[in-house]
Amino acid sequence: MLAIILTGSNVMAQGLFNKLKQKAEKIAGSAIENVIDGKVKKEEQSQSSKSATKDPGISDQDASSTVQRTGLNSTTVYDFVSGSKVLLADDFSQDAIGQFPLKWYTRSKGEVVTLNNAKGRWLRLYPGSFVSPVVNIGEHATIEFDLIMDWPLAGGYMVPAFNFAFYDRGNKGDIMSYDYRLKNCLKVSIAPYRSEAAVQLTSYENVAKKIETDKYRVANFDKKVGDVVHVAISIQKERIRIWLDKEKVFDLPNAVPVNSNFNQLKLDMGSSNYTNDQLGFYVSNFRFAAGSEDSRSKLLSGGKLETSSILFATNSAEIKSDREGIIKEVATVLRGDPTMKIRIIGHTDAVGNTNTNLLLSKKRADAVRDILINDYQINMAQIETDGKGDTVPVADESSEQNKAKNRRVEFVKI
Numbered sequence: 001m002l003a004i005i006l007t008g009s010n011v012m013a014q015g016l017f018n019k020l021k022q023k024a025e026k027i028a029g030s031a032i033e034n035v036i037d038g039k040v041k042k043e044e045q046s047q048s049s050k051s052a053t054k055d056p057g058i059s060d061q062d063a064s065s066t067v068q069r070t071g072l073n074s075t076t077v078y079d080f081v082s083g084s085k086v087l088l089a090d091d092f093s094q095d096a097i098g099q100f101p102l103k104w105y106t107r108s109k110g111e112v113v114t115l116n117n118a119k120g121r122w123l124r125l126y127p128g129s130f131v132s133p134v135v136n137i138g139e140h141a142t143i144e145f146d147l148i149m150d151w152p153l154a155g156g157y158m159v160p161a162f163n164f165a166f167y168d169r170g171n172k173g174d175i176m177s178y179d180y181r182l183k184n185c186l187k188v189s190i191a192p193y194r195s196e197a198a199v200q201l202t203s204y205e206n207v208a209k210k211i212e213t214d215k216y217r218v219a220n221f222d223k224k225v226g227d228v229v230h231v232a233i234s235i236q237k238e239r240i241r242i243w244l245d246k247e248k249v250f251d252l253p254n255a256v257p258v259n260s261n262f263n264q265l266k267l268d269m270g271s272s273n274y275t276n277d278q279l280g281f282y283v284s285n286f287r288f289a290a291g292s293e294d295s296r297s298k299l300l301s302g303g304k305l306e307t308s309s310i311l312f313a314t315n316s317a318e319i320k321s322d323r324e325g326i327i328k329e330v331a332t333v334l335r336g337d338p339t340m341k342i343r344i345i346g347h348t349d350a351v352g353n354t355n356t357n358l359l360l361s362k363k364r365a366d367a368v369r370d371i372l373i374n375d376y377q378i379n380m381a382q383i384e385t386d387g388k389g390d391t392v393p394v395a396d397e398s399s400e401q402n403k404a405k406n407r408r409v410e411f412v413k414i
Contacts, residue, residue, distance in 0.1 A: 078246040079332055080232045081325025083142040083289030084309075088135040090286045092121040105131040105173035108269075115282065118148060118228055122282040125269045127160065129176050132265040132286065137166065140291040143233040143265070149192065150226045150280040160270030161191040162281060164231075168257075170264030183207060184257040188242065197221035199249045201242070205257035216249045235262075236294040295329040299342075303413040305330070310368065310409050315352070317363035319371065327368060330411055331376035334383075343384040344368050345410040349403040350390040362387030368409055384414065 095101040095112045101123060104110075108128020112121050123130070137143070143166075151159050165187035167175050174180050185204040190197055198215040224245070232243040235256055242250045269281050292309070299305040309324040322328070334340055346361035346368075365385040372378040395402035 078243065078248075079325065079328050080234060080241070080243055080246075081142070081292075081323075081328065082144060082232075082287065083140075083291040084323045085290040086287065087137070087141070087290060088133060088286065088288040090133070091284055092123055095121065097121070103133040105176065107173075107176050113282070115148070117226070118146075118282075118284075120284055122148070122284040125267065125281040125283065126276065127269050127271040130267040130269075131170070131173055131175050132267075134170055134172065134263055135288050137235070137262040137288060138290060139235070139237050139260075140293060141235045142287075142289045142291045143235070144285070144287045145231050145283055146285045147229045147231055148226065148280070148282040149190075149224070149229070150282075151192075151274060152278055153222060153225060155274065155278065157273040159192040159274075160272040160279075160281075161189050161268075162270075163187060163189045163268040165266050165268070166260075166262040167264050167266060168261040175264055175266055181207075184260040184262070186240070186256060186260070186262070190244075192221055195220060195222045199242075199244070201240075201250055201252070201255065203255045203257060205260075210257060211252070211255050213250065213252070213255075218244060218247065218249065234291060236291060239294055239297075292324040295324075295326050296333050299330065299333050299411055299413060305411040306408055307411075308405055308408045312364055312367075312407070315360065317360065317367040319367055326409075326411075327371055328376070331372055331378055334372065334378045335376070338379065338382070341382050341384070341414040343386055343410075343412045343414055345412065346385075346387045347392060347406060347408045347410070348390050349406045350393065350397050351403070354389060354391075358387055358389035358391075360387070361389045365409065 090101075090103065092101050092112045097114065098111050100106065100110050101112055104123070106128060108130070109126040110128075110130055111124050113124045114120075115122055147162065149159075149162060165185055167182075168184045169180075182204060183206060185202075187202045187204075189200045189202075191200075197218045199218060200215045201211070201213045203210040203212075229245055230243075234241045238254045238256045238258060240250065240252050240255050241248060265286075267283065272279055295305055295307070305326070307324065307326045309326055310322050311320045312318060313320055330342070334342065344365040346363070346365035348357040348361045348364075350357070362385065365387055369380075369383045369385050372383060373380055390406065393406045394408070395405045397403050397406065
């Protein structure tokens with residue numbers, strides 16, 4: 001019996017000893033880990049302080065290539081110019097709050113509302129399609145509208161895409177009917193995902209798909225949530241350019257269907273798992289206007305660009321307006337080819353003294369040159385100026401309209 005008791009005591013003592021040993025090893029291991037962890041943290045802090053002078057977000061691996069790129073600068077300009085002749089404007093100011101606008105069409109639900117952080121009235125969209133009033137857009141046009149997309153940044157669902165598209169043969173709400181047969185269409189999709197948005201354009205010409213672009217990704221789109229995003233579109237025959245908040249997302253020379261005859265805009269809001277009180281898409285301030293031809297192509301291919309849209313004060317070289325943005329277009333051409341040279345030639349009507357008109361035309365050409373140099377940083381060596389006064393008219397001066405045609409500026413490629 002005593003042997004059994006002593007044996008049991010030894011077993012218990014051995015078990016206790018093993019437990020104490022494991023605990024000691026655990027404490028020692030923890031202490032070593034703390035020491036190592038402290039060393040690692042110190043090394044991380046040291047490494048962090050060493051890289052503090054580098055651009056944030058640049059890793060050691062690409063830091064050297066970043067240094068090599070520091071001498072490379074990329075510049076661009078916002079060269080959208082709104083058309084001067086308004087074809088359709090709608091800010092829903094004539095519509096009652098809480099009602100669907102009278103001039104628009106839908107098979108879904110929409111209502112005119114006011115917002116606490118944006119002026120004016122807005123059409124709130126719900127999942128479905130919405131069609132604008134009929135308007136003949138033409139082969140040269142500009143289209144603008146404001147868009148607000150609002151959703152919970154901390155939400156866990158996919159945000160629905162917002163689409164807008166131009167159609168031909170539109171007749172009120174017929175585009176939404178099942179009897180409508182697609183012929184020519186230009187569709188743009190804005191699909192938010194996480195912090196960015198993917199923008200894609202698809203074009204159809206005579207039913208067949210003409211082009212489908214790659215997805216252009218707008219970075220930091222989540223920062224635009226709840227704020228106004230200005231959408232600007234320029235159509236010049238087959239060429240289309242699209243901007244979101246002055247960021248050009250597309251400049252496609254052959255995307256618009258030939259002889260498209262677009263006459264209606266359709267908006268689409270996708271469905272979502274978000275509830276209506278969590279999600280809000282709003283549009284307003286629509287402006288359709290007649291645009292101008294592609295001035296850049298004229299100068300590059302034809303070697304000459306002539307315009308009466310640069311308006312001067314009477315008997316003065318002061319530029320009052322450049323309603324079609326010709327100077328900006330010429331600046332874009334010159335900036336794209338620093339070796340290119342042009343001659344700017346001023347012309348006047350025949351009112352007044354011929355010698356006075358000759359001097360005035362030269363001063364007006366100089367005024368255009370000065371804007372290119374001072375406002376658009378074009379090299380002075382790329383530009384020559386001349387004035388012809390009233391000696392080279394393009395129309396008789398039997399009417400004020402013809403006189404305006406003679407008051408023009410030429411850009412000639414040298």
